[in-house]
Amino acid sequence: MRKWKRVDGARGPRFRSALEPHEAELLSNLVSSMLGMLEDRASSAPVDELSEITGMRTGNAVAPQDDTMKRILPDFYRPATDHPAGTGAAESLNSALRSLHEPDIIDAKREAAQRLLQTLPAGGGKVELSEDQAGAWVTAVNDVRLALGTMLDIGPEGPDRLPPEHPLAAHLDVYQWLTVLQEYLVVCLMDSR
Template sequence: MQAWKKKKSLMRAPKFSTVLEPMEREVLGDLTATVSEAIIARAQSGPKDELAQMLDMPTGHSEAPEDPSLARLFPDFEKPGDEEFEGDASLLRSIHENDIARAKLKNLQVINAALGPTGGVAVTISEQEAHHFLAGLNDLRLFVAAGEVVGEAASADRDSLVEWLAYCQDSLLQVLMD
C-alpha cells in the first residue's frame, strides 16, 4: 500500500488517495464483509421485546458478546473496579448497542464503497469519508486482534494483518492532521 496523500484543490474540498496492492484490496474487502456479517448477526440475534416494538423503542442484547472479537467492538459500558454509577449497564447496552452497530456498519460500508465494485486498487475519498474510513479501519483492527487463532503461523499472520491495518490507519490519520 502506498501512503495516503492529500490532493488539494482551489475550488473543491480536499481528497485523500492511496493505491493498494491487489491482494491488500482483496483482504480489506473480505475483512469488511466478515466484520459486517458478524455485526449484523449480533444485531439480528437480539431479543425481541413486544412492548418496545409497539412503542418504537430500540432494544437489543443486554449482555456483552461472548465472541472475543465482537466483545472488542461492543465492550461493556462499565468494567469491574470502575467507580459505580447510578444506572444499569445492561439497560444501557440494550438501548444503545443497535445504534453503535449501525454506526460501525456505516463506517465499513464507506470502506467497501471506496474500494469500488470493479476491484480497482486506487482509492480516493473525501474528508468526511476519511473519518468513517479511519473508524472502520480501527474496528477491523480491533476485531482481528481479538480473534482466536490456532497455531504459531496463524498468530504471526494475524499480527502482520493487525500491523498492516495500523499502518493504513496511521498513514490516513497523518494526512488528515496535516
C-alpha cells in the same frame, strides 16, 4: 499501499492513496467478515414489545459472549473501585445502557464498513476519499484491527514479531499492515495545512 496524500480543492480536502489488488481483496474480505459479525449480533437481539409500540429500538441487554465481539462492543461502564453493592450495580447499568445504545452503535459501525466497501476499488488501484469517507475508513479499519488483535491476543505489550513457522505469523503481518494503513490515514486527516 502508498502513503495517504491530502489534496485540497474546491470540493474540500480529498485523501488519496493506492492499493495493490491483493490488499484491496484482503481489506474487502476482512470488512465483509466484520459486517457479518455485526449482522449476527444485531439479529440476536430479543424482540421487545415496547419497542414495537414506541418505535424505540432496543438491543441485547447481555454482553457478547465471544471475546472478539466483546472488544468491538465493550461494556459502557467499568467501575474504578469495587462498588459497595457488589458487581450487580455495574452489570445492571451496563445492561440498560447496552439495551438502549447497542443498535445505534452497530448501525454506525455497519455504515462505516459499507462506506469503506463502496469506496474500495475492486481489484485495487487508486483511492480518493472525501473527509467523511476517510473517517468511515478509519472507523472500519479500527474495528477490523480490534477484532483481529483480539483473535491474536494482542494486548498493550503485544508481540512485534512471530517466528515465520508460527501458525499466526501471517495474521500478525495483516494486523500490522492494517495499523499502518490506519495510522497514515489518521495522520493525513489531522494535517490541517
